Structures are given as C-alpha cells and as structure tokens.
Amino acid sequence: MSSKRKIEIFSAECPACEETQALVRRLACPSCEVTVHDMHDPTVAAKAKSYGIHTVPAVVIDGRLATCCTGLGPDEASLRAAGIGVPLP
Numbered sequence: 309m310s311s312k313r314k315i316e317i318f319s320a321e322c323p324a325c326e327e328t329q330a331l332v333r334r335l336a337c338p339s340c341e342v343t344v345h346d347m348h349d350p351t352v353a354a355k356a357k358s359y360g361i362h363t364v365p366a367v368v369i370d371g372r373l374a375t376c377c378t379g380l381g382p383d384e385a386s387l388r389a390a391g392i393g394v395p396l397p
Contacts, residue, residue, distance in 0.1 A: 311339070312339055312340065312341040313339050313340045313341065313369065313370055314341050314343075314370050314371070315336065315340050315341065315342045315343070315367065315368070315369050316342075316343050316344075316345060316367070316368040317329055317332055317342065317343070317344045317345065317365060317366070317367055318347055318352065318356045318359075318361055318364050318365065318366040318367075318368070319344055319345065319346060319347060319365050320346075320347045320348065320364045320365075321346065321348075324364075324365060325364055325365040327365075328365035328367065329344055329365070332367060347364055359371075359373050360378070361373060361377065362379065362380050362381035363377075363379055363380075363381040365377075
C-alpha cells in the first residue's frame with residue numbers, strides 16, 4: 309500500500325480552477341501528494357477523458373474521480389430546455 313494519497317487536479321487555470329486548487333491544498337495533509345494537470349496539454353486531456361472527466365476543475369483521488377466532480381457537463385437537451393435556440397417572443 310502506498311504511503312501517500314495521490315490527488316490529481318485537472319485544471320484549465322481559470323479562476324474556478326484556481327479556487328479548487330487552493331481548497332485542495334488547504335485540505336491536504338502530509339499524507340497527500342497533490343499534482344495539478346493543465347488541460348491545455350493534449351496528453352493531460354486524454355488522461356482526463358480516461359477518468360471520465362467532462363468538466364473542470366476536477367479532482368481525482370487515488371485514481372478515482374471524486375463524486376463532487378462526476379457531472380457530465382453541458383448537453384444539448386439541457387441547453388435547449390434552458391432556452392438556447394428558442395427565439396424570444
């Protein structure tokens with residue numbers, strides 16, 4: 309068993325991502341090894357996809373996407389339900 313908990317943050321370096329990085333670093337303990345991945349790198353984006361990440365920021369803990377980060381992101385049906393594509397009267 310590893311002596312460190314592996315925490316990966318997938319980030320686009322936006323304000324929301326930076327806030328998540330600060331939160332994770334504040335919560336991390338000496339047993340936590342925190343790595344930030346830049347989603348602008350195609351290799352990182354491919355790794356994120358393998359974890360099922362659809363939106364950022366996202367946090368992976370010991371190889372598992374944190375439950376708070378499992379949203380599927382925008383999809384056509386929900387965007388249309390919110391009014392996109394429907395002309396105003």
